[in-house]
Amino acid sequence: xxxxxxxxxxxxxxxxxxxxxxxxxxxxxxxxxxxxxxxxxxxxxxxxxxxxxxxxxxxxxxxxxxxxxxxxxxxxxxxxxxxxxxxxxxxxxxxxxxxxxxxxxxxxxxxxxxxxxxxxxxxxxxxxxxxxxxxxxxxxxxxxxxxxxxxxxxxxxxxxxxxxxxxxxxxxxxxxxxxxxxxxxxxxxxxxxxxxxxxxxxxxxxxxxxxxxxxxxxxxxxxxxxxxxxxxxxxxxxxxxxxxxxxxxxxxxxxxxxxxxxxxxxxxxxxxxxxxxxxxxxxxxxxxxxxxxxxxxxxxxxxxxxxxxxxxxxxxxxxxxxxxxxxxxxxxxxxxxxxxxxxxxxxxxxxxxxxxxxxxxxxxxxxxxxxxxxxxxxxxxxxxxxxxxxxxxxxxxxxxxxxxxxxxxxxxxxxxxxxxxxxxxxxxxxxxxxxxxxxxxxxxxxxxxxxxxxxxxxxxxxxxxxxxxxxxxxxxxxxxxxxxxxxxxxxxxxxxxxxxxxxxxxxxxxxxxxxxxxxxxxxxxxxxxxxxxxxxxxxxxxxxxxxxxxxxxxxxxxxxxxxxxxxxxxxxxxxxxxxxxxxxxxxxxxxxxxxxxxxxxxxxxxxxxxxxxxxxxxxxxxxxxxxxxxxxxxxxxxxxxxxxx
Amino acid sequence: xxxxxxxxxxxxxxxxxxxxxxxxxxxxxxxxxxxxxxxxxxxxxxxxxxxxxxxxxxxxxxxxxxxxxxxxxxxxxxxxxxxxxxxxxxxxxxxxxxxxxxxxxxxxxxxxxxxxxxxxxxxxxxxxxxxxxxxxxxxxxxxxxxxxxxxxxxxxxxxxxxxxxxxxxxxxxxxxxxxxxxxxxxxxxxxxxxxxxxxxxxxxxxxxxxxxxxxxxxxxxxxxxxxxxxxxx
Numbered sequence: 006x007x008x009x010x011x012x013x014x015x016x017x018x019x020x021x022x023x024x025x026x027x028x029x030x031x032x033x034x035x036x037x038x039x040x041x042x043x044x045x046x047x048x049x050x051x052x053x054x055x056x057x058x059x060x061x062x063x064x065x066x067x068x069x070x071x072x073x074x075x076x077x078x079x080x081x082x083x084x085x086x087x088x089x090x091x092x093x094x095x096x097x098x099x100x101x102x103x104x105x106x107x108x109x110x111x112x113x114x115x116x117x118x119x120x121x122x123x124x125x126x127x128x129x130x131x132x133x134x135x136x137x138x139x140x141x142x143x144x145x146x147x148x149x150x151x152x153x154x155x156x157x158x159x160x161x162x163x164x165x166x167x168x169x170x171x172x173x174x175x176x177x178x179x180x181x182x183x184x185x186x187x188x189x190x191x192x193x194x195x196x197x198x199x200x201x202x203x204x205x206x207x208x209x210x211x212x213x214x215x216x217x218x219x220x221x222x223x224x225x226x227x228x229x230x231x232x233x234x235x236x237x238x239x240x241x242x243x244x245x246x247x248x249x250x251x252x253x254x255x256x257x258x259x260x261x262x263x264x265x266x267x268x269x270x271x272x273x274x275x276x277x278x279x280x281x282x283x284x285x286x287x288x289x290x291x292x293x294x295x296x297x298x299x300x301x302x303x304x305x306x307x308x309x310x311x312x313x314x315x316x317x318x319x320x321x322x323x324x325x326x327x328x329x330x331x332x333x334x335x336x337x338x339x340x341x342x343x344x345x346x347x348x349x350x351x352x353x354x355x356x357x358x359x360x361x362x363x364x365x366x367x368x369x370x371x372x373x374x375x376x377x378x379x380x381x382x383x384x385x386x387x388x389x390x391x392x393x394x395x396x397x398x399x400x401x402x403x404x405x406x407x408x409x410x411x412x413x414x415x416x417x418x419x420x421x422x423x424x425x426x427x428x429x430x431x432x433x434x435x436x437x438x439x440x441x442x443x444x445x446x447x448x449x450x451x452x453x454x455x456x457x458x459x460x461x462x463x464x465x466x467x468x469x470x471x472x473x474x475x476x477x478x479x480x481x482x483x484x485x486x487x488x489x490x491x492x493x494x495x496x497x498x499x500x501x502x503x504x505x506x507x508x509x510x511x512x513x514x515x516x517x518x519x520x521x522x523x524x525x526x527x528x529x530x531x532x533x534x535x536x537x538x539x540x541x542x543x544x545x546x547x548x549x550x551x552x553x554x555x556x557x558x559x560x561x562x563x564x565x566x567x568x569x570x571x572x573x574x575x576x577x578x579x580x581x582x583x584x585x586x587x588x589x590x591x592x593x594x595x596x597x598x599x600x601x602x603x604x605x606x607x608x609x610x611x612x613x614x615x616x617x618x619x620x621x622x623x624x625x626x627x628x629x630x631x632x633x634x635x636x637x638x639x640x641x642x643x644x645x646x647x648x649x650x
Numbered sequence: 651x652x653x654x655x656x657x658x659x660x661x662x663x664x665x666x667x668x669x670x671x672x673x674x675x676x677x678x679x680x681x682x683x684x685x686x687x688x689x690x691x692x693x694x695x696x697x698x699x700x701x702x703x704x705x706x707x708x709x710x711x712x713x714x715x716x717x718x719x720x721x722x723x724x725x726x727x728x729x730x731x732x733x734x735x736x737x738x739x740x741x742x743x744x745x746x747x748x749x750x751x752x753x754x755x756x757x758x759x760x761x762x763x764x765x766x767x768x769x770x771x772x773x774x775x776x777x778x779x780x781x782x783x784x785x786x787x788x789x790x791x792x793x794x795x796x797x798x799x800x801x802x803x804x805x806x807x808x809x810x811x812x813x814x815x816x817x818x819x820x821x822x823x824x825x826x827x828x829x830x831x832x833x834x835x836x837x838x839x840x841x842x843x844x845x846x847x848x849x850x851x852x853x854x855x856x857x858x859x860x861x862x863x864x865x866x867x868x869x870x871x872x873x874x875x876x877x878x879x880x881x882x883x
Contacts, residue, residue, distance in 0.1 A: 345664075
């Protein structure tokens with residue numbers, strides 16, 4: 006029931022009194038409205054923007070969030086309002102839905118954001134009003150296509166076990182997957198070109214014998230025959246391979262490309278079989294015409310051709326209309342011209358079909374001039390014919406053009422997306438890395454915390470503890486618990502590879518009492534591998550922040566693996582903008598900065614330099630804090646070497 | 651000779667065609683006007699008639715609703731009919747939404763006439779609220795009066811069998827087809843017979859207001875059902 010109509014329910018119930026005197030049976034008891042209260046204003050605070058509405062307005066749709074008791078979860082006692090931490094812009098359309106009963110889709114809104122809002126508030130998108138439904142569906146379809154493209158791109162990953170047949174098919178369909186396929190692709194393309202060129206050159210007259218010019222084909226029969234044979238060999242092999250490799254042979258044989266292939270190579274074989282019989286060779290000559298179909302094989306190589314073909318297919322109705330209207334006009338005008346010119350002598354308009362030619366030539370504004378009307382009436386009708394021809398042809402052409410343009414641009418977009426896919430995937434990879442790196446970072450810093458416990462002053466200690474947000478510390482604690490559960494530790498890639506490489510290196514740090522206690526803290530139940538892999542000191546590679554999106558690992562400039570007795574503390578100035586809500590990737594810069602100032606660290610700890618990536622773009626860090634004058638922020642990396650005991 | 655005539659004839663046809671097209675072109679360009687009727691005379695009519703209700707205080711005196719109730723009623727009314735007037739089509743549409751299975755349009759028509767006190771083809775908010783006041787807050791006699799008014803289609807003070815049959819038919823129409831047991835075609839007329847047997851004391855074939863009220867007051871079922879919708883608002 007629409008919202009407004011629900012307001013009339015009391016009226017309908019009251020009018021039911023009209024049935025009472027004629028009723029046969031006694032009436033049922035009316036439901037009691039226990040929560041009988043006066044209609045009151047509800048305040049909905051959405052991210053600071055206050056919306057107010059009547060309670061009954063929201064009660065109209067009891068199966069949504071706002072209409073049910075679910076909204077009590079968001080009730081704020083002190084402010085006596087309902088607080089939602091959502092986008093106020095999208096909330097406008099949600100609230101309007103309650104008010105008017107119609108859900109509108111604001112065009113400026115991102116489709117995914119809008120969908121999320123709707124699902125949060127428990128409104129199904131199918132009830133979007135007719136005015137906005139088409140737009141919504143279009144955007145949704147575009148989005149789905151984009152996602153599908155991403156999915157398809159994943160196909161490029163070669164599944165590990167593919168049969169020989171599947172390999173070949175894949176090679177045929179995506180030539181860029183392997184070098185062999187690429188070679189084959191270019192070779193076939195080359196041979197198609199050669200073949201077409203041969204067919205063309207074959208008919209050029211070169212040289213003349215006794216009576217007449219003969220074409221090159223007749224002069225150099227053997228050469229052309231060899232060329233033709235070679236091309237047909239290649240095409241046949243290709244066709245047979247495709248047939249063998251196709252997942253569904255029946256479907257493959259029915260597809261357009263395979264029909265073109267067959268038609269292209271067929272005449273040759275028929276020619277082989279054919280003898281030099283005079284009667285049959287006429288038909289044979291006709292068959293040679295089909296050799297020109299080889300040029301269509303180029304459509305596998307050219308995307309533009311495919312688009313053109315697809316466009317024509319999708320504009321079938323417009324083309325049909327064009328054809329139909331042209332036919333109608335041709336018949337009308339041909340008839341008129343015939344009767345108009347019937348009177349004049351020696352006229353070329355001998356019959357109506359003969360006038361067809363004139364009409365077509367005139368309507369398409371060709372005007373060969375081989376058939377010309379001579380009477381005045383004929384000339385009048387002829388001019389009307391040419392004018393209408395221009396109109397009839399000009400009408401469907403823009404539709405076809407716009408279709409072509411749309412499809413072409415779609416393809417362009419797909420190509421662009423594919424090109425950006427690499428950057429996108431890199432971005433996603435880095436984001437994931439950042440999170441795990443933050444944890445590893447914190448582990449090291451956690452050790453430093455213990456270290457500095459001995460040396461740092463009270464307030465510095467508190468600063469240190471505060472720098473990690475509660476969320477982050479809880480997350481790290483969770484990861485730590487996982488480590489303890491399995492008995493293995495998280496490391497980053499580089500370190501893991503290094504550990505794999507130097508299998509034989511022994512732990513060779515000089516233990517100091519403090520570090521041994523640290524060892525106890527961080528060492529797990531596992532053995533040397535752990536000790537080696539936990540990089541104790543705080544070694545931060547400078548983050549190369551050339552471009553926040555294209556972050557990759559960078560090894561520090563001094564890739565010294567094990568430095569026996571020094572702490573390399575590299576402070577890197579990082580630009581971190583706090584954007585996302587998750588603070589999990591927040592780098593503890595302050596710790597670094599502080600450590601730069603620390604001159605009091607006296608223990609010798611092995612530094613295994615790891616290459617961390619800097620903070621990815623999605624870090625929810627905070628900017629450079631102002632910690633008073635104690636922070637010296639200079640250029641990119643300050644390496645402070647603290648000598649050991 | 652005939653060939654010449656043919657040619658001449660076709661030439662004439664050609665020239666006539668040309669002249670016609672020329673005239674049409676002129677008309678299109680607006681240089682001459684060859685239409686007879688003026689097609690743009692109704693543009694000045696205002697698209698909608700609007701009605702403002704009487705003041706809140708006046709309505710309060712006329713009805714038995716409190717101010718808050720009137721406010722809430724008006725909000726609902728205005729949301730559905732922003733112009734302030736409900737015409738019969740809108741009324742039928744609104745009422746039909748409550749009875750999706752059957753056809754409520756006929757009954758809605760009678761209901762519309764019962765509400766539209768001044769018979770001007772549209773219900774204003776005052777009519778709406780006065781009617782509701784009678785139905786929800788009125789005395790039993792007032793309610794029975796209202797019901798009688800509903801049944802008396804031509805408002806002549808008598809309910810005839812034909813009128814009652816129409817009303818009954820429209821009520822059964824609202825049920826729709828899918829009922830248990832199936833609605834037989836004679837069901838409305840049987841119902842009317844029963845009604846007249848009960849109501850028509852003097853067997854004169856019509857029911858007057860007094861007969862109606864008297865009979866209803868004696869019937870317990872009817873009396874109790876009148877109180878059913880006391881607290882709808």
